[in-house]
Amino acid sequence: MGRLGKAGWVTLIVMLALLILPPVLLWSGNEFYLLLATRLVILAIAAVSLNLILGYGGMVSFGHAAFIGIGAYAMGIPVYHEFYGGLPGVASTNGFFQLALAVGLSALFALITGAISLRTKGVYFLMITMAFGQMVFFLFQSLSEYGGDDGLVIEQRSELPLVSFDNPLSLYLTSYAVLVAVMLLVWLIVNSRFGMVLRGAKGNDQRLITLGYNTYLYRLTAYVIAGVIAGVAGFLMANFASFISPDMMGWSRSGELMFMVILGGAASVIGPVLGAAAFVVIQEVLSSWTVYWHLPFGIMLILIVLYGRGGVMGIISGRGSAHRRPDE
Amino acid sequence: MSVLLDIRDLRKSFGGVTATDGVSLAVRAGELHAIIGPNGAGKTTLIGQLSGALLPDSGQILFRGGDITRKAAYVRARMGITRSFQITSLVMDMSVLDNVALAVQATKGHSFCFFRPAHKITPIRDAAREVLDKVGLLARAETPAIALSHGEHRQLEIAVALASGAEMMLLDEPMAGLGGEESALLVEFLKTLKGQRTILLIEHDMDAVFALADRVSVLVYGRIIATGSPDEIRANREVRHAYLGEE
Amino acid sequence: MDYTLLFIQTLNGVQLGLLLFLVASGLTLVFGILDFVNLAHGSIYMIGAFVCASLTYWSGNFLIAVVLSLPVMAVLGYLIERVIARRLYARDHLDHVLGTFGLILVMDTSAHLIWGPEGIAVPLPDWLNGQVTLFADVVVPSFRLLIIATGLTIAAGLFWLVNYTRLGMLIRAGASNRTMVAALGIDIKTLFSLVFALGAVLAGLAGMLVAPITEASISMGGEIIITAFVVIIVGGIGSMKGAFIAALMIGLIDTLGRSFLGDIFQLFMSQDAAETSAPAISAMLIYIIMAAVLAVRPQGLFPPKVR
Numbered sequence: 001m002g003r004l005g006k007a008g009w010v011t012l013i014v015m016l017a018l019l020i021l022p023p024v025l026l027w028s029g030n031e032f033y034l035l036l037a038t039r040l041v042i043l044a045i046a047a048v049s050l051n052l053i054l055g056y057g058g059m060v061s062f063g064h065a066a067f068i069g070i071g072a073y074a075m076g077i078p079v080y081h082e083f084y085g086g087l088p089g090v091a092s093t094n095g096f097f098q099l100a101l102a103v104g105l106s107a108l109f110a111l112i113t114g115a116i117s118l119r120t121k122g123v124y125f126l127m128i129t130m131a132f133g134q135m136v137f138f139l140f141q142s143l144s145e146y147g148g149d150d151g152l153v154i155e156q157r158s159e160l161p162l163v164s165f166d167n168p169l170s171l172y173l174t175s176y177a178v179l180v181a182v183m184l185l186v187w188l189i190v191n192s193r194f195g196m197v198l199r200g201a202k203g204n205d206q207r208l209i210t211l212g213y214n215t216y217l218y219r220l221t222a223y224v225i226a227g228v229i230a231g232v233a234g235f236l237m238a239n240f241a242s243f244i245s246p247d248m249m250g251w252s253r254s255g256e257l258m259f260m261v262i263l264g265g266a267a268s269v270i271g272p273v274l275g276a277a278a279f280v281v282i283q284e285v286l287s288s289w290t291v292y293w294h295l296p297f298g299i300m301l302i303l304i305v306l307y308g309r310g311g312v313m314g315i316i317s318g319r320g321s322a323h324r325r326p327d328e
Numbered sequence: 329m330s331v332l333l334d335i336r337d338l339r340k341s342f343g344g345v346t347a348t349d350g351v352s353l354a355v356r357a358g359e360l361h362a363i364i365g366p367n368g369a370g371k372t373t374l375i376g377q378l379s380g381a382l383l384p385d386s387g388q389i390l391f392r393g394g395d396i397t398r399k400a401a402y403v404r405a406r407m408g409i410t411r412s413f414q415i416t417s418l419v420m421d422m423s424v425l426d427n428v429a430l431a432v433q434a435t436k437g438h439s440f441c442f443f444r445p446a447h448k449i450t451p452i453r454d455a456a457r458e459v460l461d462k463v464g465l466l467a468r469a470e471t472p473a474i475a476l477s478h479g480e481h482r483q484l485e486i487a488v489a490l491a492s493g494a495e496m497m498l499l500d501e502p503m504a505g506l507g508g509e510e511s512a513l514l515v516e517f518l519k520t521l522k523g524q525r526t527i528l529l530i531e532h533d534m535d536a537v538f539a540l541a542d543r544v545s546v547l548v549y550g551r552i553i554a555t556g557s558p559d560e561i562r563a564n565r566e567v568r569h570a571y572l573g574e575e
Numbered sequence: 576m577d578y579t580l581l582f583i584q585t586l587n588g589v590q591l592g593l594l595l596f597l598v599a600s601g602l603t604l605v606f607g608i609l610d611f612v613n614l615a616h617g618s619i620y621m622i623g624a625f626v627c628a629s630l631t632y633w634s635g636n637f638l639i640a641v642v643l644s645l646p647v648m649a650v651l652g653y654l655i656e657r658v659i660a661r662r663l664y665a666r667d668h669l670d671h672v673l674g675t676f677g678l679i680l681v682m683d684t685s686a687h688l689i690w691g692p693e694g695i696a697v698p699l700p701d702w703l704n705g706q707v708t709l710f711a712d713v714v715v716p717s718f719r720l721l722i723i724a725t726g727l728t729i730a731a732g733l734f735w736l737v738n739y740t741r742l743g744m745l746i747r748a749g750a751s752n753r754t755m756v757a758a759l760g761i762d763i764k765t766l767f768s769l770v771f772a773l774g775a776v777l778a779g780l781a782g783m784l785v786a787p788i789t790e791a792s793i794s795m796g797g798e799i800i801i802t803a804f805v806v807i808i809v810g811g812i813g814s815m816k817g818a819f820i821a822a823l824m825i826g827l828i829d830t831l832g833r834s835f836l837g838d839i840f841q842l843f844m845s846q847d848a849a850e851t852s853a854p855a856i857s858a859m860l861i862y863i864i865m866a867a868v869l870a871v872r873p874q875g876l877f878p879p880k881v882r
Binding site for chain 1: 606612659662663668669670672673674676677678679680681683684685687688797801804805807808812851854855857858859862863865866869870873874
Binding site: 188189191192193194195196197199200203204206207208209210211212213214215218221 | 379381400401402403405406410411413417418419420421422426427429430431433434435439440441442443444445446447449452488492
């Protein structure tokens with residue numbers, strides 16, 4: 001990449017700011033902003049992964065928070081058993097073990113639910129992913145051993161060599177590194193031959209099939225990759241909050257992730273990061289005014305959809321093609 | 329000449345309306361076989377069944393002697409059957425070059441390659457440019473497909489089919505909506521393909537059909553009423569009555 | 576097996592199924608005819624419960640409150656259609672989803688502001704609050720029978736409406752061919768507003784009927800909407816018949832699963848294992864059913880013919 005485009009410069013500036021500002025704020029005595037930035041970065045990881053399937057693959061998933069939940073519980077459950085006994089095979093505070101569990105379970109869940117939901121398109125796909133997401137929500141809600149609805153306090157953060165997640169700066173920088181790696185990965189994927197097929201199938205599925213591509217397999221692969229990345233975000237989120245609960249994967253969380261992707265601009269790698277930043281800032285500002293911050297947030301969302309340039313899809317494509325209904 | 333695509337007694341109906349009513353047709357390797365017929369004769373439905381977008385109710389489709397009647401569309405494409413669409417079907421938000429590159433890429437094994445930027449794979453890019461050069465679109469290579477004119481869309485549609493390297497091309501009204509000059513250019517271009525590819529051409533433009541086709545079949549109400557050389561078809565009374573006479 | 580319990584739980588399952596049908600029918604009407612995805616349908620159901628609760632305290636009688644609440648719901652549905660939904664019909668489904676997601680936040684927070692964070696119990700009049708002895712030792716609350724009777728009546732009314740009336744004909748024609756209906760000189764905009772208002776009334780009624788049992792609460796909307804989605808996915812989006820059958824199926828499976836899965840599991844696993852796995856599986860049961868149906872029939876059990 002010899003020359004940076006506009007998106008390249010935005011990416012560079014935003015990522016540099018995220019690298020420098022939070023530590024500086026920490027040293028100037030504002031730890032609060034570091035924590036805010038950590039949440040932002042972890043949500044951005046999940047949003048970037050959702051964008052791989054939503055923005056580039058045209059798969060409007062409304063159940064993406066389920067993967068965050070799976071990743072978080074894959075981190076929290078081994079710790080719980082380490083402290084309170086039971087399931088000796090799972091009990092562990094080893095970060096690598098927990099991460100492997102998070103990745104494995106997210107991949108498995110993505111593979112099974114993706115294989116079923118990708119047989120359908122458009123609204124069906126949206127509702128089915130939403131229902132599968134809610135299935136995981138109810139599953140963890142019903143597991144009273146892990147606190148059910150009330151959630152579970154995590155007694156000890158993941159143990160990894162070299163970094164200590166108990167140090168907020170270490171956790172932040174690790175999350176930041178993961179975000180950079182994930183952005184790079186997604187950028188490589190969407191520009192590769194695989195990504196060409198994925199984007200092509202979004203634009204015209206029938207054409208790609210006629211060329212000999214089994215587009216279903218390409219979509220499923222992308223769905224699994226996105227699920228795994230979100231699972232990793234969940235693993236980090238559990239370490240950050242030291243607490244897990246079904247609320248992390250409720251369908252409003254999935255809706256918020258979608259909001260980040262679309263507000264930030266789908267089909268660019270930096271877009272979801274900007275969207276996550278906007279979401280975290282809006283939430284912080286509004287909730288400092290009123291505990292009823294969802295009210296102005298909801299009104300804002302409706303206004304964006306109604307009056308944003310040619311609707312949300314118009315904002316994405318920049319062509320104002322709000323009347324296009326590609327799924328039909 | 330050997331038979332490449334063998335259609336045997338193909339039938340398809342949609343809720344009581346018979347669209348394909350016992351079509352049998354043998355397309356020989358290397359020929360340009362045109363199918364003509366009035367609107368609603370079931371031409372596009374036939375192409376749909378051949379490409380795998382639709383499944384026939386009964387009958388058989390053999391390609392190179394193997395049964396492909398129930399094979400998925402993408403499998404047929406890999407075996408060497410591709411189609412163009414009557415209504416332009418391209419990936420509109422990609423560049424002209426990318427559209428063709430996707431077709432070339434499909435011929436190079438699988439595309440589960442995640443890391444190497446596709447734009448840097450020169451054999452694919454070069455092959456795609458070569459095809460664009462053939463159809464006269466090379467100057468527009470970096471233009472988004474959506475920005476092309478209607479005529480250029482039809483050209484690109486052909487380029488994509490060509491780049492897929494398919495032995496058998498099913499072309500569904502490639503001249504649709506083209507002006508006289510553009511049509512003439514496309515006819516000249518299709519002539520250059522004769523002998524290299526086997527083409528099943530559906531077309532309304534009779535001048536084009538009679539200029540291009542080795543053989544012509546006439547489809548009326550889902551049935552083939554005649555097959556023969558262009559001259560034979562012109563002379564056929566039944567055809568004149570059913571179809572040509574109406575013009 | 577305890578047959579009395581089985582009978583009562585079956586009745587409960589039917590009751591849940593009919594309530595689900597009231598919500599799902601509105602959802603499927605709006606989606607089938609307007610091609611509009613309304614995530615906020617569950618919040619309309621929730622508002623129905625709260626409005627009815629307030630009016631019950633104001634009027635002192637639950638039934639009067641229900642009668643008064645229905646037009647309120649119709650107005651609410653009409654307003655949502657006029658102010659938001661109508662502008663989104665021509666848009667992408669993604670716009671529908673985000674817009675109505677915003678609407679959920681607005682409605683849920685408004686309910687929080689108006690009625691407070693706690694649920695509100697809705698008292699029933701004495702004659703509805705009793706029990707009915709059906710036979711031998713089978714005793715069921717009379718209100719539950721009222722719910723079942725109401726649900727069946729509404730279902731019959733909807734079938735009549737969709738299949739035998741001029742409005743129904745327009746509705747079906749509207750689903751298959753908008754331009755044709757418009758060309759016939761029918762005011763399609765008013766038709767769409769009416770359909771939306773009808774959906775809101777049905778969902779609101781479901782909320783009113785459930786409020787005396789569970790009390791009106793803010794979270795009830797989010798809980799029902801996903802189940803209603805499962806119902807219309809299984810039934811086939813846009814199909815009234817599919818919604819009815821799938822609603823009963825899901826209602827029965829969910830209720831019976833929660834009460835009997837533990838017993839069934841004990842037949843082939845240890846009591847311990849059954850006691851841990853049964854709640855988890857029964858919580859996921861309807862989604863597993865949904866997955867199974869979709870694996871065989873991706874378009875649901877009764878996909879509507881036109882669309």
